[in-house]
Amino acid sequence: xxxERFKNEVEDILSRYPxxxxxxxxxxxxxxxxxxxxxxxxxxxxxKILDLTPPQVxxxxxFYTMFNLKPIGKFHLQVCKSLMCALVGSDDLVxxxxxxxxxxxxxxxxxxIFTLSVVECLGSCGTGPMMQVNDDYYEQLSxxxxxxxxxxxxxxxxxxxxxxxxxxxxxxxx
Amino acid sequence: MTTYExxxxxxxxxxxxxxxxxDYEGTGGYRALRTVLKEMQPDQVIxxxxxxxxxxxxxxxxxxxxxxxxIPKNHPGPKYLxxxxxxSEPGTFKDRQLMERDPHQMLEGMAITCFAIGAQxxxxxxxxxxxxxAKILEQALQxxxxxxxxxxxxxxxGLTINIFVHLGAGAYxxxxxxxxxxxxxxxxxxxxxxxxxxxxxxxxxxxxxxNNVETMANVPHxxxxxxxxxxxxxxxxxxxxxxxxxxxGHVKRPGNYEAPMGITFRELIYELGGGMRSDKxxxxxIPGGASAPxxxxxxxxxxxxxxxxxxxxxxxxxxxxxxxxxxxxxxWAALRLMEFFYHESCGKCTPCRxxxxxxxxxxxxxxxxxxxxxxxxxxxxxxxxIPGRTVCAFGDAAVSxxxxxxxxxxxxxxxxxxxxxxTMPRNKExxxxxx
Numbered sequence: 001x002x003x004e005r006f007k008n009e010v011e012d013i014l015s016r017y018p019x020x021x022x023x024x025x026x027x028x029x030x031x032x033x034x035x036x037x038x039x040x041x042x043x044x045x046x047x048k049i050l051d052l053t054p055p056q057v058x059x060x061x062x063f064y065t066m067f068n069l070k071p072i073g074k075f076h077l078q079v080c081k082s083l084m085c086a087l088v089g090s091d092d093l094v095x096x097x098x099x100x101x102x103x104x105x106x107x108x109x110x111x112x113i114f115t116l117s118v119v120e121c122l123g124s125c126g127t128g129p130m131m132q133v134n135d136d137y138y139e140q141l142s143x144x145x146x147x148x149x150x151x152x153x154x155x156x157x158x159x160x161x162x163x164x165x166x167x168x169x170x171x172x173x174x
Numbered sequence: 175m176t177t178y179e180x181x182x183x184x185x186x187x188x189x190x191x192x193x194x195x196x197d198y199e200g201t202g203g204y205r206a207l208r209t210v211l212k213e214m215q216p217d218q219v220i221x222x223x224x225x226x227x228x229x230x231x232x233x234x235x236x237x238x239x240x241x242x243x244x245i246p247k248n249h250p251g252p253k254y255l256x257x258x259x260x261x262s263e264p265g266t267f268k269d270r271q272l273m274e275r276d277p278h279q280m281l282e283g284m285a286i287t288c289f290a291i292g293a294q295x296x297x298x299x300x301x302x303x304x305x306x307x308a309k310i311l312e313q314a315l316q317x318x319x320x321x322x323x324x325x326x327x328x329x330x331x332g333l334t335i336n337i338f339v340h341l342g343a344g345a346y347x348x349x350x351x352x353x354x355x356x357x358x359x360x361x362x363x364x365x366x367x368x369x370x371x372x373x374x375x376x377x378x379x380x381x382x383x384x385n386n387v388e389t390m391a392n393v394p395h396x397x398x399x400x401x402x403x404x405x406x407x408x409x410x411x412x413x414x415x416x417x418x419x420x421x422x423g424h425v426k427r428p429g430n431y432e433a434p435m436g437i438t439f440r441e442l443i444y445e446l447g448g449g450m451r452s453d454k455x456x457x458x459x460i461p462g463g464a465s466a467p468x469x470x471x472x473x474x475x476x477x478x479x480x481x482x483x484x485x486x487x488x489x490x491x492x493x494x495x496x497x498x499x500x501x502x503x504x505x506w507a508a509l510r511l512m513e514f515f516y517h518e519s520c521g522k523c524t525p526c527r528x529x530x531x532x533x534x535x536x537x538x539x540x541x542x543x544x545x546x547x548x549x550x551x552x553x554x555x556x557x558x559x560i561p562g563r564t565v566c567a568f569g570d571a572a573v574s575x576x577x578x579x580x581x582x583x584x585x586x587x588x589x590x591x592x593x594x595x596x597t598m599p600r601n602k603e604x605x606x607x608x609x
Contacts (some may be wrong), residue, residue, distance in 0.1 A: 016340075019359065021360035021361070025343050025360060029343060056379070061364065063520075064344050064363075065343075066343040075372060083514070084496050087423045088424075119265075120513075120514050123272070125264060126422045165274035165275050165310060166270050166271045167271060167431075168267075169427050169429035
């Protein structure tokens with residue numbers, strides 16, 4: 001049981017709201033961060049904690065695009081395809097990643113390391129093309145830069161090329 | 175190049191400024207909150223904000239002080255403030271910078287707003303993807319609570335102000351204020367009917383103010399320097415103050431530029447943004463996020479204030495300007511935005527749910543050179559039947575890319591359809607793409 005291990009965290013989340021149901025998204029986010037996806041058992045557990053029925057939890061989960069209902073790879077590559085990123089080359093980037101990893105959007109590599117998704121606007125339009133990998137943003141990408149990010153992630157589990165705190169354009173040096 | 179006094183981005187552009195509490199205090203941070211708690215009554219604060227002419231920076235541009243004034247004073251239960259940090263409008267990326275680089279600025283604005291409307295609890299509804307922003311805000315909240323600016327007995331005033339970060343989970347519609355409240359209540363983020371408005375029936379059916387991040391960040395400066403000072407900047411009387419304009423697309427120096435409202439698109443794109451990134455001339459631009467209809471180079475000298483952009487047939491919206499160079503196919507551009515709206519329609523209203531799907535399919539058909547002569551009529555008819563027939567403004571926004579591109583670049587649609595007619599075998603039914 002996932003949440004039995006995190007009683008303090010659950011209490012902290014519940015204490016923020018006067019109505020229990022408000023803790024639904026925070027608990028789902030928590031479950032996904034711990035397990036990589038929102039499992040059926042996590043949904044049932046959350047329903048119990050919040051005095052909801054499992055279908056009430058399920059109907060909410062399916063509304064939001066960030067919740068994965070199936071396990072995915074260790075790194076979730078989400079490339080923005082909205083107009084602003086497309087204008088500066090996101091389509092080519094997606095093609096390049098597909099070729100490099102031999103997977104189509106929605107698929108996971110055979111070694112379970114990378115899952116590729118093509119998503120709508122991630123709110124980083126001035127620094128496109130960009131992608132989100134798990135919690136981190138990678139911006140102003142080129143094929144060469146993505147190649148380095150993928151190598152870094154595979155080798156070290158993280159990459160120094162991640163961006164933020166966000167400041168763009170950078171102030172000109174005086 | 176013209177230079178402007180910056181208000182919101184000023185601190186973060188100082189070398190070495192980290193956005194920590196110490197740094198923020200070093201620039202005079204939390205002075206406004208002290209002034210408000212010591213010297214002012216809630217009504218006086220609302221009056222100053224009304225006088226400043228500050229209008230919401232999220233997109234709709236409703237006068238902020240007026241919105242605060244709608245909160246009933248004698249409500250027996252709790253009142254709430256929700257800071258809308260669900261920045262998801264394509265073309266807009268200002269709030270992310272305000273939160274990640276100077277979080278205390280908006281927190282101070284929120285604390286002052288809580289005092290003005292009599293709220294003890296406030297939530298920052300931040301889009302789920304902005305993990306770093308949420309983490310930075312959590313740290314800033316800890317600092318502010320420890321320093322006595324938030325929490326119980328704020329600065330010895332006896333007031334309680336608690337602010338919490340609430341992460342969304344990927345739904346553009348949650349930026350709509352009533353959908354945000356539904357989502358915050360743990361439900362599907364579907365907009366509510368208005369009236370009743372959140373001012374009387376908001377979060378948990380209690381009086382609630384929903385304000386954008388940039389709106390909140392302006393508040394401390396208005397208190398420090400006065401409503402008249404703010405009202406004298408920009409394009410008074412209806413578009414006061416500065417705006418953080420987001421510039422993206424085929425431009426040399428994309429980014430966030432703070433300037434007084436009323437500068438022209440030409441100044442933003444060619445002076446601040448350095449002009450087009452290649453030798454190709456400008457073909458089109460979106461003046462205020464994906465919801466705003468496209469404009470043409472003929473509109474470059476339009477002033478960037480609420481009224482002038484509306485007169486030009488579009489809207490200033492969230493302040494996100496996206497530039498497209500000559501060679502960009504406008505059917506493709508409209509299709510890209512329609513795919514966004516189709517994906518993000520919450521599904522509550524049939525015209526929007528079904529209409530966006532039809533629009534995407536029709537545009538895909540035309541773009542894939544399988545269009546039919548009647549398709550332009552189909553687009554016209556669909557676009558005329560969605561706006562005004564939905565609970566929220568999403569339906570109106572969704573058709574704007576098509577309506578405006580059909581208005582200015584109709585021949586590009588016709589050319590693609592003509593190509594389809596010439597390349598498709600005669601007397602053969604043209605297949606219709608379906609998802």
